[in-house]
Amino acid sequence: GFSSLAGLSSTTSKTSSSQLHAGVERNPNFGKLAGGYLFPEIGRRRNKYLEENPDMADRIISLGIGDTTQPIPEHILSGLVTGASQLGTKEGYSGYGAENGQARLREKIASTLYNDLISPDDVFVSDGAKCDIMRLQQMFGAGVTSAVQDPSYPVYVDTSVMMGQTGTQNSETMQYDNIVYMACTAENGFFPDYENAPRADVVYLCSPNNPTGAAATREQLEGIVKLCKERGSILVFDAAYAPFIRSEGVPKSIFEIEGAKEVAIEVNSFSKYAGFTGVRLGWTVVPSELTFSDGTPVRNDFNRVMSTAFNGASNIVQNGGMACLDPEGLKEINTLIDYYLENASILRETMESIGYKVYGGTDAPYVFVELPESLGGSWDAFSMILEKAQVVTIPGAGFGPGGEGYLRLSAFAPRESVVEACDRLKKALA
């Protein structure tokens, strides 16, 4: 039973000098990874603080990981409930589905979210954008070079390292050898200057950006699509925060840019606006026009990855995805986004009132705060704020060396927590 298994693991997990090791060599790429994945590391530091200060447990407010907190709205929830109920009937029951997702969901994604700019055949429904990024890496393999925005969502770099595309991390620059880091700074509007960076096979671009909150303009996207075409690079465009865009004329998909289908892949997700971070549903668009240098459609190989290593997103969850794209669902999503953007605006105003320079938070759920040098490094600022205000943030350095000097605040907390956190931040930082 479970109890004997638990007993077994507790004895075998004890290490001793006489411990027998497997005769399997560790994958050396894992040895190159510096530290754990960012978000568990934040959790570890928070837990350590709570172990030392147990009386603070009720006071902790998280503006850290971008995890949604508002309940799933009624219509979207009804889609999930119906999806589950159907499994209890003879007529409604379904087992394995298409590995790339139900046809009606792929059609609805193409028509509702992309205005039919893309074909449903190019949509691969999945369990999320993060998982798709790893699957894209598995498709590209160890032989490619990757370019990333610096700072960036850590998954692009960490998966490149795991796949063996990189050398080790340089202890001075904190950059991995053989990854192209494209500096994104306040001066360049947090948009990378790919033209003046070395060529890479795969270029990762996230807009609206995590962590800086910057949303790329049409001109910027036209520029990078053109460059990728000229240099023969594939652009992996991460649009997980696209519906947060409120500014007029800012593209929500790379496929709004002419010619993008020959250079770009788009990864996307329902997580951040339908409250699906735990439910798990995303998708990736690989246009049939995109080919490798030998002429093979990239879509064929991605299809091979999905059909070999993935059995399709949960049928229950895909029914929830359908409900998201009904007019009622889209309305509910807009209301959720308005709520989170109002949080972002409260965070922005607070940090500005303390005298900090603030970026993002208008077309994105992340507020990127420039730290005064007096606070030390961003990990120091993170610790000081945790200790003084019991507010969890994310240090910019966690997103790469280019994030040093910044702090990321997530707007996904409940309103009352945001207001309370702002109150405490004012006291701690003033």
Ligand code: MLT
């Ligand atoms: C974040 O906080 O950056 C997000 O939670 C990352 C993710 O969605 O995996």
